[in-house]
Amino acid sequence: MNGKTILAIAGFIATIAALAFVPFVVGPYGVTLMIGMLGYVVLATAWALFSGPTRYVSLATVAFFGVGAYTVAVFSESIPYPLLLLVAAGIGLGVALVVGIATLRLAGVYFVIFTFGLAELIRQLVTWYEVNVTGTLGRYIFLPITPEGIYWQLLALAAITFAIAWWIGRSRIGLALRVIGDDEVVAVHCGINITGVKLALFGLSCTIITLVGAIQAPRWTYVEPSIAFNPTISFLTLIMALLGGAHRLTGPLLGAVPLFLMFEWLSANFPNHYSIFLGLIFIAIVFVLPRGVLAFIEERWTLWRRNEPVSGRTADE
Amino acid sequence: MSELLTITGLTKRFGGLTAVNAVSFSIVRGEVIGLLGPNGSGKTTVLNMISGHLSPTGGTIALGEETISGLAPNRIALKGVARTFQLVRGLPSLTVRENVVASLAFGRRKLWGEEADREALRRLEEVGLAGRAEHSAQDLTYIDQKRMELARALAADPELLLLDEWLAGLNPTELRTGIDLILSLKERGITILLVEHVMDAIRAVCNRCVVMNAGRKIADAPTAQALADPHVVTAYLGDAHA
Amino acid sequence: MLVTALLSGLVLGGTYALVAMGLTLQYGIARIMNLAYGEMIISAAFLAYVIYTGYGINPVLGLLITIPAGFAFGYVIYGVMMKPLVARARDKASLEIDSILATFGLLFVIQGVLLVTFGANFTSYNYLNVAVELFGTNVAANRLLALVLALTVGGALYLLLTRTLWGTALRAVAVSPASAPLVGIDVNKAARYAFAIGGGLAAAGGVVISMYQTFTATSGVVFTMKALIVVIMGGVGNVVGALSAGLILGVVETFVATYVDPGLTLAATYGIFLAVLLWRPSGLFGRRAG
Amino acid sequence: QERTSVKIGYAVSKTGPNAGGAGITTIPNYELWVKDVNDAGGLEMPDGKKLPIEVVEYDDRSSSEEVVRAVERLAAQDEVDFILPPWSTGFNLAVAPLFDRYGYPQLAVSSVTDKAPDFVKRWKKSFWMLGGGHDYAEALAKVIADASKAGTINNKVSMISVADGFGIDLVTAARPAFEEAGIEVVYDKTYPAGTTDFSPILNEVMSNGADTFVAFSYPPETFALTQQAQVADFNPKILYLGVGTGFPIFAKNNGANAEGIMSLGGVDPRNEANNAYRKRHEEVTGKAPDYWGSVITYASLQMLQEAIKRKGLDRDAVSEELSTGTFKTVLSDETKFEDNQLRQLWWTGQWQNGVFVGIAPEDRPGASKATLPRQAWKKN
Amino acid sequence: MLEVSDLSLHYGHHAALDHVRIRVGRGETVVILGANGAGKSSLLKAIAGIRAPDRGASIMFDGRSLTDLPAHQVLETGIALVPEGRGVFGDLTVEENLALGAYAMRARAHAAESRAFVYELFPKLRERSSQYVNTMSGGEQQMVAIGRALMSRPELLMLDEPSLGLAPVVVGELFRSLGRIRERGLALLIVEQNVRMSLSIADRGYLAEAGRITGEGTAESLMNDKAVQQAFLGGAA
Ligand SMILES: Nc1ncnc2c1ncn2[C@@H]1O[C@H](COP(=O)(O)OP(=O)(O)OP(=O)(O)O)[C@@H](O)[C@H]1O
Numbered sequence A: 001m002n003g004k005t006i007l008a009i010a011g012f013i014a015t016i017a018a019l020a021f022v023p024f025v026v027g028p029y030g031v032t033l034m035i036g037m038l039g040y041v042v043l044a045t046a047w048a049l050f051s052g053p054t055r056y057v058s059l060a061t062v063a064f065f066g067v068g069a070y071t072v073a074v075f076s077e078s079i080p081y082p083l084l085l086l087v088a089a090g091i092g093l094g095v096a097l098v099v100g101i102a103t104l105r106l107a108g109v110y111f112v113i114f115t116f117g118l119a120e121l122i123r124q125l126v127t128w129y130e131v132n133v134t135g136t137l138g139r140y141i142f143l144p145i146t147p148e149g150i151y152w153q154l155l156a157l158a159a160i161t162f163a164i165a166w167w168i169g170r171s172r173i174g175l176a177l178r179v180i181g182d183d184e185v186v187a188v189h190c191g192i193n194i195t196g197v198k199l200a201l202f203g204l205s206c207t208i209i210t211l212v213g214a215i216q217a218p219r220w221t222y223v224e225p226s227i228a229f230n231p232t233i234s235f236l237t238l239i240m241a242l243l244g245g246a247h248r249l250t251g252p253l254l255g256a257v258p259l260f261l262m263f264e265w266l267s268a269n270f271p272n273h274y275s276i277f278l279g280l281i282f283i284a285i286v287f288v289l290p291r292g293v294l295a296f297i298e299e300r301w302t303l304w305r306r307n308e309p310v311s312g313r314t315a316d317e
Numbered sequence B: 001m002s003e004l005l006t007i008t009g010l011t012k013r014f015g016g017l018t019a020v021n022a023v024s025f026s027i028v029r030g031e032v033i034g035l036l037g038p039n040g041s042g043k044t045t046v047l048n049m050i051s052g053h054l055s056p057t058g059g060t061i062a063l064g065e066e067t068i069s070g071l072a073p074n075r076i077a078l079k080g081v082a083r084t085f086q087l088v089r090g091l092p093s094l095t096v097r098e099n100v101v102a103s104l105a106f107g108r109r110k111l112w113g114e115e116a117d118r119e120a121l122r123r124l125e126e127v128g129l130a131g132r133a134e135h136s137a138q139d140l141t142y143i144d145q146k147r148m149e150l151a152r153a154l155a156a157d158p159e160l161l162l163l164d165e166w167l168a169g170l171n172p173t174e175l176r177t178g179i180d181l182i183l184s185l186k187e188r189g190i191t192i193l194l195v196e197h198v199m200d201a202i203r204a205v206c207n208r209c210v211v212m213n214a215g216r217k218i219a220d221a222p223t224a225q226a227l228a229d230p231h232v233v234t235a236y237l238g239d240a241h242a
Numbered sequence C: 001m002l003v004t005a006l007l008s009g010l011v012l013g014g015t016y017a018l019v020a021m022g023l024t025l026q027y028g029i030a031r032i033m034n035l036a037y038g039e040m041i042i043s044a045a046f047l048a049y050v051i052y053t054g055y056g057i058n059p060v061l062g063l064l065i066t067i068p069a070g071f072a073f074g075y076v077i078y079g080v081m082m083k084p085l086v087a088r089a090r091d092k093a094s095l096e097i098d099s100i101l102a103t104f105g106l107l108f109v110i111q112g113v114l115l116v117t118f119g120a121n122f123t124s125y126n127y128l129n130v131a132v133e134l135f136g137t138n139v140a141a142n143r144l145l146a147l148v149l150a151l152t153v154g155g156a157l158y159l160l161l162t163r164t165l166w167g168t169a170l171r172a173v174a175v176s177p178a179s180a181p182l183v184g185i186d187v188n189k190a191a192r193y194a195f196a197i198g199g200g201l202a203a204a205g206g207v208v209i210s211m212y213q214t215f216t217a218t219s220g221v222v223f224t225m226k227a228l229i230v231v232i233m234g235g236v237g238n239v240v241g242a243l244s245a246g247l248i249l250g251v252v253e254t255f256v257a258t259y260v261d262p263g264l265t266l267a268a269t270y271g272i273f274l275a276v277l278l279w280r281p282s283g284l285f286g287r288r289a290g
Numbered sequence D: 001q002e003r004t005s006v007k008i009g010y011a012v013s014k015t016g017p018n019a020g021g022a023g024i025t026t027i028p029n030y031e032l033w034v035k036d037v038n039d040a041g042g043l044e045m046p047d048g049k050k051l052p053i054e055v056v057e058y059d060d061r062s063s064s065e066e067v068v069r070a071v072e073r074l075a076a077q078d079e080v081d082f083i084l085p086p087w088s089t090g091f092n093l094a095v096a097p098l099f100d101r102y103g104y105p106q107l108a109v110s111s112v113t114d115k116a117p118d119f120v121k122r123w124k125k126s127f128w129m130l131g132g133g134h135d136y137a138e139a140l141a142k143v144i145a146d147a148s149k150a151g152t153i154n155n156k157v158s159m160i161s162v163a164d165g166f167g168i169d170l171v172t173a174a175r176p177a178f179e180e181a182g183i184e185v186v187y188d189k190t191y192p193a194g195t196t197d198f199s200p201i202l203n204e205v206m207s208n209g210a211d212t213f214v215a216f217s218y219p220p221e222t223f224a225l226t227q228q229a230q231v232a233d234f235n236p237k238i239l240y241l242g243v244g245t246g247f248p249i250f251a252k253n254n255g256a257n258a259e260g261i262m263s264l265g266g267v268d269p270r271n272e273a274n275n276a277y278r279k280r281h282e283e284v285t286g287k288a289p290d291y292w293g294s295v296i297t298y299a300s301l302q303m304l305q306e307a308i309k310r311k312g313l314d315r316d317a318v319s320e321e322l323s324t325g326t327f328k329t330v331l332s333d334e335t336k337f338e339d340n341q342l343r344q345l346w347w348t349g350q351w352q353n354g355v356f357v358g359i360a361p362e363d364r365p366g367a368s369k370a371t372l373p374r375q376a377w378k379k380n
Numbered sequence E: 001m002l003e004v005s006d007l008s009l010h011y012g013h014h015a016a017l018d019h020v021r022i023r024v025g026r027g028e029t030v031v032i033l034g035a036n037g038a039g040k041s042s043l044l045k046a047i048a049g050i051r052a053p054d055r056g057a058s059i060m061f062d063g064r065s066l067t068d069l070p071a072h073q074v075l076e077t078g079i080a081l082v083p084e085g086r087g088v089f090g091d092l093t094v095e096e097n098l099a100l101g102a103y104a105m106r107a108r109a110h111a112a113e114s115r116a117f118v119y120e121l122f123p124k125l126r127e128r129s130s131q132y133v134n135t136m137s138g139g140e141q142q143m144v145a146i147g148r149a150l151m152s153r154p155e156l157l158m159l160d161e162p163s164l165g166l167a168p169v170v171v172g173e174l175f176r177s178l179g180r181i182r183e184r185g186l187a188l189l190i191v192e193q194n195v196r197m198s199l200s201i202a203d204r205g206y207l208a209e210a211g212r213i214t215g216e217g218t219a220e221s222l223m224n225d226k227a228v229q230q231a232f233l234g235g236a237a
C-alpha cells in the first residue's frame, strides 16, 4: 500500500465520519433529503458494481429493492429488526442467484428487457400471492425507527458498498469483470469462470440493492406491490449510474447526487412544469457531457493541470 | 514419444452442414503441426472444438490421457490449451498490458499485482509490443493486435498452442520474424497446432501437416510429403504450387 | 368458447403488434433505443382526441393527419437530437447509452407538454365501439381495426424490407452500419427514414388505441415497455417477429384469463416472454444477440 | 411581526400513475378552495381579520419516497401552517406518521380503509373521510338483497376486483357481506391493474346466470368495462362499477347508456349547496367534479377553514375543533366527525337522469330510490 | 484518373499519413507496398471517404474533388473499396450482399449483368447464395466482399489485402480474377503483402513507410529493386 492509497482511505473514513454527524446539523428535512440521496447513491453504486464493467444493463433493480421492502413489511411483526435485514438480504441473494442463472445466455438489450420483465413478473406474482393466498393486499410497517436511524443505516451500507467496490476495482475479479464486459469468449479462453464471476457479482450487487429497499421501507408505513415495485426506481438508478459514468468507482455517485438534487429543486420550484424542465436539462446534459459527469470532471482537471488539449480517448472507455 | 492431443472421429454439424466430418489425428508433445485446407474446410471449427468454444457433435478430444471434449473453455484453458483467433479478439477497453495480465491472472499461473505486470511486459517484449504496453488495445493496428493476442496466449503458459492464421497479413520481413518467434516457442517445448495459408511459413516450421477438405481429413503426413500429395495439390494448393 | 378466446386474443394481440412495429424499426434499424416511444403514442392519441371531439373529424380519417404528423415528428427529432449522437458515437454501446439518456429526457419533455396542455385527467372517447360478428363472436370494431391495421402494416413492412432493394438497404444499415456506406447507402438518411416511419407507426397505434383505451398524459411508459417486450420477444428489427410476438402475447393473455385466472394474465405475459428468451436468447426471429 | 398570510402546503401526484385520480378528485378542489378563500379576502381568523392563503405545492410523482420527503419538507423546511393530504390510501398512510409527528391535522379524503378506527387511535389528529370497504360492500349487499327479495333480480352475483389495495379491501369486505345477505357469488376473480381487455371475463360471466355484475375497478378499467359490455351486449340487471363511474367523462362518453349504472358515492340532487358547488367547480376549473370524492374533498377544506376561523392557527386547537365541532359544508349544514371519521356518506349511488344520485343508505335524508332493473344498452 | 496530393491524416496526435501524393491512371493497376502500420489502409479509407483527412488535402477523381464527399457519394463516382476485415453484412445472405453491391444509382440498371459476372468469377458464391455470410469461412467472406464491390460497377477498385486468409489455390484464382477484372478496363489500387503476386499483375507501385510515400516505380523496376527485394520479397523461398 502506497502513500496515496493510505491517504485515500483516510479521506474516505473521514468523509463517512463527517457524514455521520450530518443529522445533528441539518434538521429533519435535511435528513430526509440525505436519506433519499444516499438511497440512490447506494443503488447506483451497487448497480454499477455489476453492470458497469460487464455492460449487462439491468432493469431488475426494483425487483430486489421491492423484495427488500416487502420482506420487511411481511416480517416486521415477527422477526426482530437486525435479523430482519439479514433475512431480507438472504432472500435477495437467493432470488439474485436464480435470476443470475436464468439470464446467463442473454446479451445486450435482450438482457435489459429480460430483467425488466422479470421485475414485473415478480411484482405480479407477489400481487397474486397476496390476493389469493393471504387474502390481503397492502401491509403496514409500524417499526420504531427514526429517520436518523434509517440515515445511519444507509450511510453504513454506503460505506460498505464503496469499500467493496473499491476493493473489487483493484482485485483480480475486477479485471475479470472488465474482460467479460469486452469479450466473453476471450474471457473464458483466458481461464475465467465467467458464470461464477457473473453470478457472484450479480448476487452481491442485488443483495445490496435489497438492503436499500429493506432499510427504506419503514419510512412508508404502508407497502403494496405498486409502491414497492415502482419501475421508476430501476430507471432512475440506471440513468444516474450511466450519467455519472458506470465503469468507475465514483461515477454513480457523481450521477446520483446532482440528479437527485436537480429533481428535488425542480419539483420544488416548478411543480407544474417540472417534467419539461427536467427533460430539457437532461437532454442538455447528454449533449454537453458526452461521456458522463466523471469523465467531464477528469478532462477539465487534466486540461487545467497540463494546460494542453486532451486526447480523444482515455483508457477506460 | 507421448501424444499430447488425440482427436478421434471428431464431427461438427451446423444444421444441415457438416463442417467437420469424422476427423482423427494426434499430436506428439513438442511437435508443430500444420492444419491446412481450403477456405471453409473446417479448420477453425476444429480449433474451436479443441479449445471448447464449440462442443463437438461427435467424437472425442483427449489432452494427454484426459478427455477434454465437452468441457467448458475455461476448464480447457486451465489444462494448458491457449489459442489465438482468426479474426483477432482484443479487449478494446483494456490496455495492451492488461490484455496480457488477463490471462496471467486467471490462467494457470494466477499471477497478480506487480509480478503480473512484470511478466506481462516480458511477454509483450517477446512479441515486440513492449513499447505499447500502456496504449489502449483498440488503438493498435490489426497486426499489432495479433501480436498482443499471441502474448496473451503465451502468458497462459500453454502446453498446446492453437494459432489460427496468426501469420496472415505479414509482409515478408515480418513473416521472417514471425516464423522465428514460432520456432523459438517450439524450442521451448510448446506444442503448436498451426492453421495457416502461408506456405512459406508452413514449410519453415511444421514437422507434419494434416490437410482437410470439405470437413474431411485428406492427408496426414510429414510436411513435404503432405504438400506433394496430389489430392492436396488439386484441392488446396493449385497448379502454381505443384 | 375456444374460438371466442382465440379471436379475442388475436384482437388484443393486434394492438400489441401494431404498437411494437414502429419501435422495432426505430431500434432495429435506426439503432435508437427510444424510451419516448410511448409518449409519441400518447401524443397521437391526444391528437386524435382533439380532432375528433374538437373538429368532428373521425379518427380513422384523422389517420391522414396523424400518421404524417408522427412521421414528421420522428423525422425532425432524428435530425435535431439523434443525428449528433449518432455522429459522435464510438460504438454501438455508446450510442445505446446516449440514446437511452436523450430519449429519457425527451420523454419528460413530451409528457410535460401534454400535462400542461391536457392536464393529468383520464381521457377517453368512444368511436367505432360497435360489435362486429365474426365466427359467432362479438368483437369490437375499433379493436378489430387494430388487428387489421397491424396485419396490413406488418405485411407491407415485411415486403418492403425483404423484397425491395431499399428495404434490404435498411436491413444492411441495421446489421452493419459501418459497412453500409461502402455500397453507397447513406446511413444517416436511411436511419432517419426508419426512425420517421417508426414515428408514423407509433402515431397510427396511438390513434387506434385512443378509440377504446383510456389514456392520460403520463401513461406512455406503459406502452413503451409493452412494445419493448414485444420487440425483444420477436427479435430486434424483425417486423414479422414483432407481429407474431404481439399476437402470441394477446392469445396467451386471453387464454389465461379464460381458462386459468384473470389475475395471472400479466404474470403470464411476462412469464411467456421470459420463457421465450430462455429458449431463444435472441427472440423468436432474432439472429444472434446484437 | 404581523402575519400577512397563511401558508398552506400540499404534495400530490401531478405526474405518474396516480396523476389521473389526483387530477380529478384532489387537485381541482384544492385550487378551487384556495381561489374561493382568497377571492373572499382570505382565511378568516377568530379576531375577524382575513389572511390570504399562500400555497406551497409539490409533485410527489406518484412515489412513496417522494411524498414522504415532500411532506417533511413542507413541515420542517417551509414550516407551513397547514398541510393538505395527498391522494390515495397508500400515500395517506405513508405520510400519516409525519403529520402526527409535526402535529398537523390530516384530513384524509381519498382513502378508503377499514382500519380507520385503528388509525385514529394511533394518529390522534388524523381524520378519515371516505369510509371503509365494508361500508360500501354492506350497502351494496343490501341493495342487491332487497332487489332479489322483491323478485326484480335473482340472487346471483358475478364479481371482479382490481388487484390493488382498493379492489382487495372492497372484495374482501364484500364476500362475507354478500354471504350474510344470502347472495350467491358465482364468479369471483381479481385482475391486475392495467388490464385493458375484459372480453374473456365478460364472455364467462355472460352465461353464468347472474343478474348482478359487480366490478371493484379503477377508472381505466371502469371505462373499458362499460365499452366492452356494450359490444358484448352484456346486460346485467344490476351493473355496479368502481372508481370512475362518477367521473363527468363517464356520463359524457356513455350518454343515455350510463343510466342505471351503480357505483360508490353519489349526491343528493336536492342539496342546493352541493349543486351550487358543482356549478362553481365547473365554472372555475373548467370541468365538472366527480360524484364521489370531489365534494368531500371540498367539504374537508371548508371544515378546516371553519375550524381556523374558530380557533386560529393553533394546530392543536384546530384539530380538537375538527374532532368535536359541527360544520356547515357543501355536504350538509351539520357535517361532523364521529371518532374522527366522516360517516355521513353515500355508500351506493346510481346514474339517474344524468345525475349520479345516492341510493344507500336509503334511510339517509335525500336518498333516491334505486331504479331496477337497469335498462338494456341502447344501440347508437 | 485518381490524383491524390497533400493527404495527411491524424488519429489524435498520431499522424498516420503525412502529405501523401499518389495517382492512378485509367485502367492502371497500382500496388502499395509498405510495412505494417505504414498507413496503407488509412490511405484507402481516406480516398473512399470513410476517414476524413486533415484540412488541405486534395483528392481528385476524373477531375472531380472527392475531398469533402461522404463515403456513399464517393462510391457513386465510381470508386469501390474492399476494406480490411471485409466489411460484409454478416446477418444478410450472399445474395442480399451482392444485391446491395448494386445499390448505387450508377449500378442499379446493370445489376443482373454484374451478378452474372461475379458468379462466374466465384462459382462458390452461386452455390451458397442463400447462406448467411457470417456463417461462412474467412475465405468465402472475402469472395463476398470482392463480389459486392464489383457489383457497384466501379472504375477504380481498391482492395485492402485481398489475399489475407485465403487458401493458396484461391489466391491464385483471385489474382487471375483480378487480372480479368483489369482486362475489363478497371483501374485497381491494391494493398498487398503478397508482393510477388501483386506486382505480377501491376503496372506500377508505391512504397509507403511511416505515413509517407518513399518511393515509386514500375512493377518491373520494383521487382528488381534491391531494397524492395530485401524488405518485401524476403529470403523465404
Ligand atoms: N456457426 C456456424 N453456423 C453455420 N455454419 C458454420 C458456422 N461456423 C462455420 N460454419 C461453416 O462451416 C464450414 C467450415 O468453417 P471454418 O470456419 O471451420 O473453415 P476454415 O477451414 O477455418 O476456413 P478459412 O480458411 O476460410 O478460415 C464453412 O463452410 C462455414 O460456412
Ligand SMILES: Nc1ncnc2c1ncn2[C@@H]1O[C@H](COP(=O)(O)OP(=O)(O)OP(=O)(O)O)[C@@H](O)[C@H]1O
Residues within 6 Å of the ligand: B138, B139, B140, B141, B142, B143, B144, E011, E014, E015, E016, E034, E035, E036, E037, E038, E039, E040, E041, E042, E043, E084
Ligand atoms: N482508429 C485508429 N485510432 C488510432 N490510431 C490508428 C487507428 N487506425 C490506425 N491507427 C494508426 O495509424 C497508423 C497507420 O495505420 P494503418 O491501418 O493505415 O496501417 P497499415 O499500413 O494499413 O498497416 P497494416 O499492414 O497493419 O494493415 C498505425 O500506426 C495505427 O496504429
Ligand SMILES: NC(=[NH2+])NCCC[C@H](N)C(=O)O
Residues within 6 Å of the ligand: D021, D025, D088, D089, D090, D110, D111, D112, D165, D166, D243, D244, D290, D292, D293, D294
Ligand atoms: N375518486 C375518488 N375519490 N377516488 C378515491 C379512491 C380511493 C383511492 N383511489 C385509493 O387508493 O384507495
Ligand SMILES: [Mg+2]
Residues within 6 Å of the ligand: B043, B044, B045, B086, B164, E137, E138
Ligand atoms: Mg478459419
Ligand SMILES: [Mg+2]
Residues within 6 Å of the ligand: E040, E041, E042, E084, E160
Ligand atoms: Mg492495413
